[in-house]
Amino acid sequence: MVPMKELFRPPLRNLTLTVIFMLVVMVVATASYMAMGWSFGDALYMVVLTIYTVGYEEVHPIVTPELRYLTMATIVTGCTGMIFLTSSLVQFITINQLQLVFGTKRMQSQVDRLSDHIIVCGFGRIGQMLAHELKAGAARFVILERSEERAEEARKMGYLTIQADATDEGGLKLAGIDRARALATVLPDDAANVFITLSARSLNRGIEIIARGEVPSTEGKLRHAGADKVVLPTHIGAERIAEMILYPEAAHPEHRGANGGEFQRTLNTFGLQMEMVVAAEEGGLAGMTVAEIEQRSNGGFFVVQLRHRNGKTTNGPSGETAVEVGDGIVVVGREGLGGLAVSAAG
Numbered sequence: 381m382v383p384m385k386e387l388f389r390p391p392l393r394n395l396t397l398t399v400i401f402m403l404v405v406m407v408v409a410t411a412s413y414m415a416m417g418w419s420f421g422d423a424l425y426m427v428v429l430t431i432y433t434v435g436y437e438e439v440h441p442i443v444t445p446e447l448r449y450l451t452m453a454t455i456v457t458g459c460t461g462m463i464f465l466t467s468s469l470v471q472f473i474t475i476n477q478l479q480l481v482f483g484t485k486r487m488q489s490q491v492d493r494l495s496d497h498i499i500v501c502g503f504g505r506i507g508q509m510l511a512h513e514l515k516a517g518a519a520r521f522v523i524l525e526r527s528e529e530r531a532e533e534a535r536k537m538g539y540l541t542i543q544a545d546a547t548d549e550g551g552l553k554l555a556g557i558d559r560a561r562a563l564a565t566v567l568p569d570d571a572a573n574v575f576i577t578l579s580a581r582s583l584n585r586g587i588e589i590i591a592r593g594e595v596p597s598t599e600g601k602l603r604h605a606g607a608d609k610v611v612l613p614t615h616i617g618a619e620r621i622a623e624m625i626l627y628p629e630a631a632h633p634e635h636r637g638a639n640g641g642e643f644q645r646t647l648n649t650f651g652l653q654m655e656m657v658v659a660a661e662e663g664g665l666a667g668m669t670v671a672e673i674e675q676r677s678n679g680g681f682f683v684v685q686l687r688h689r690n691g692k693t694t695n696g697p698s699g700e701t702a703v704e705v706g707d708g709i710v711v712v713g714r715e716g717l718g719g720l721a722v723s724a725a726g
Contacts, residue, residue: 391472398468402461406431409454416447431458491522491540491556498522499555501546501565501576503530506592506613510566511539524555547575552583562588570598574605581606654684656710659703666707671699673709681713 406427413423422439429436430451442451498514498521500507507523511534514521523541525531531543544551546565557563557580565576573591580589591607593599599610659665665673670683686694689706703709 391468395465395468395472398461398465402431402458402465405454405457405461409450409458412450416444416450427454427458430454431462433459433462491542491554494520494522494540494556495559496520496561497556497559499524499552499557499560499563499580501563501573502567503527503534503541504566504568506566510564511537515539522555524551547572547579549579549583552576552579557583557587560584560587562590564590564592566592568592568594570594570601574598574601577602577605577607654710654712656687656708659705659707659709665703665709666705668703669699670697670701670703673703674699681711683709683711685710 406424409427409430410420410423413426414420418426418440426439428434429439431454433455442448498519500510500514500521501524503511503523503525507525511521511523515538521540523531523534523539524544524546525534525541526543526545528543531541534541542551542554544554546552546567563576563580565573565580567573567576570593573593577589577591580587588609589607590609590611591602591605593602593610593612596612599612602610657665668676670686674682683697684695686697686701686703687708687710688694689704694701
């Protein structure tokens with residue numbers, strides 16, 4: 381009795397084995413005709429006609445018993461193989477389509493059960509990094525991606541993903557925009573990000589919207605469209621490079637000292653992280669006091685150290701301490717500190 385598991389072998393394995401079997405039949409039959417004096421072209425042509433049951437005339441008369449036995453064997457094995465090949469191919473295509481349909485429905489069902497989640501529009505370079513960080517933070521989120529290839533890549537990474545155009549209100553509704561608490565639109569297209577922001581704000585007045593902008597002039601448009609926060613990756617990247625050049629020791633405070641790694645692991649245990657930004661000349665932090673900076677975060681972080689431009693360091697600065705242009709501000713917070721970097725960049 382054939383084991384049950386053998387009856388339900390993976391379709392791809394069935395298809396592969398059948399193709400190998402057909403290749404073996406064709407090679408053996410062709411070689412056999414050639415051994416009886418036929419040329420390679422005639423032998424191959426005869427095998428293809430026989431296996432595919434086309435019914436044309438024989439290339440050469442089948443008059444000897446050996447040729448008849450060979451032809452009959454080719455008919456039996458070749459036609460049987462073609463039946464299995466056809467059925468394996470149909471099975472492979474059908475099951476893959478069913479998996480796609482049921483997989484999409486299952487994923488949509490999971491999205492429909494989400495509430496107070498985050499919607500990430502776009503799974504490009506920044507979208508992938510954002511999804512990675514959100515997963516690390518155990519946040520509930522769903523990816524909204526128009527590209528079939530990128531959407532499939534996101535699914536393979538284990539992310540809830542809907543293949544739809546985020547600029548279409550229908551796509552936002554599929555992602556549960558009415559139940560979401562936040563939306564991050566990180567497409568490399570400023571116009572698309574503005575349109576998504578407008579649509580998201582009209583569909584959910586209370587949702588927090590974080591939008592990506594490529595050029596500084598887009599920030600005002602995004603805020604006017606309803607974005608709560610605007611991130612300019614180019615400017616933040618430039619500020620980060622400047623921090624590493626000006627303050628190499630403080631650029632990653634967790635790396636300082638022999639116990640720096642242990643200290644950072646302790647912070648991570650409590651869901652905290654440490655970061656540093658530099659108060660830019662035209663930024664929003666220069667001229668503010670430590671208390672005002674902490675109030676701006678609404679409890680999201682607190683200042684633990686100031687590295688003044690003149691080289692002095694103040695640990696645990698008081699709330700009345702003023703921040704000057706060029707000062708490095710080391711903070712500890714419970715969430716991503718990109719908002720502080722944006723404020724510093726202005």
